Amino acid sequence: MTFMSFRNRRALKALRTCTHLMVVAHPDDETLWGGVQLAEGNNWGVICSTNGKNRARANAFVKAMKILGCCGIMLDVADRREHPPTNDDLEELAAFIGPLINGPGVVQVVTHGPDGEYGHPMHIAISELVTRLMRNVDSLYYFNFSETQDARVLKPRAWNLKESAIVRYLGQPSEMVDSDRRHYLLSMHEAPVQVADYVRPKALLRAIYAGSEVTIT
Known part of the structure; x- marks a missing residue:
C-alpha cells in the first residue's frame, strides 16, 4: 500500500522535517479544501492516501505541490469511491501516518472534517483515523465551511x-x-474554530x- 517509489522515499525524508501536515484522501483534496493554507507557507507537507500508482493523478499532484510550495507523498490505498477503505487498508495506513503526525516537530495537523465535507465515505474514514491517532488533539484541525460566518x-x-x-x-x-x-x-x-482553510x-x-x-x- 505505501508504494515506496524513489520519489516517495525522497518525499518521506522531506515530510519528516515539516512542522505542519495535511492528511487527505485523494489527490486534489489538499488543493480544493486547503490550497490557500498551503500557499501561505509554514513548512507544510501533504500525505495523500490514494492513487499513488495512477500516473496521471500522481503527476498532477506533484505539479500542484510545486506550485503551492510544499512537499507531498502519495500512498496507494484502494480508492473505493462510494465505500470506505477496508480495515486492512486502515491498519496499514495508520502504521505509516501515525509516527509522522505525532512527530516531535509537528505543531499542526489538518484533515477532513468528521462529516467528510459532503459525506464522502473515504473522507470520513480518513478523518476518523487521523483523529484516533493524534496524541495532541489541540494540534488537530478540520476542513470546515460555514455560511454563517463573515x-x-x-x-x-x-x-x-x-x-x-x-x-x-x-x-x-x-x-x-x-x-x-x-x-x-x-x-x-x-469557521473560527479548528479550521484549516476555507x-x-x-x-x-x-x-x-x-x-x-x-x-x-
Whole structure:
C-alpha cells in the first residue's frame, strides 16, 4: 500500500522535517479544501492516501505541490469511491501516518472534517483515523465551511497559486470566470474554530470551471 517509489522515499525524508501536515484522501483534496493554507507557507507537507500508482493523478499532484510550495507523498490505498477503505487498508495506513503526525516537530495537523465535507465515505474514514491517532488533539484541525460566518477576502497571491494548482487537476477553465463568480471564490466563509482553510464543494468548483451556470445562495 505505501508504494515506496524513489520519489516517495525522497518525499518521506522531506515530510519528516515539516512542522505542519495535511492528511487527505485523494489527490486534489489538499488543493480544493486547503490550497490557500498551503500557499501561505509554514513548512507544510501533504500525505495523500490514494492513487499513488495512477500516473496521471500522481503527476498532477506533484505539479500542484510545486506550485503551492510544499512537499507531498502519495500512498496507494484502494480508492473505493462510494465505500470506505477496508480495515486492512486502515491498519496499514495508520502504521505509516501515525509516527509522522505525532512527530516531535509537528505543531499542526489538518484533515477532513468528521462529516467528510459532503459525506464522502473515504473522507470520513480518513478523518476518523487521523483523529484516533493524534496524541495532541489541540494540534488537530478540520476542513470546515460555514455560511454563517463573515467572509474574508483572500490575498491575490494565495488565491492565484490555489487557482493554478486546481487547473493541474481540473484542466484549463473552458471560459474565463466572470467577476461575480471570481469575487465569490475570493470571498470565503470560515469557521473560527479548528479550521484549516476555507472550503468549497467540488461540484461547485467543477461547475464553475466548466462554465456552467451556478446559483450561489
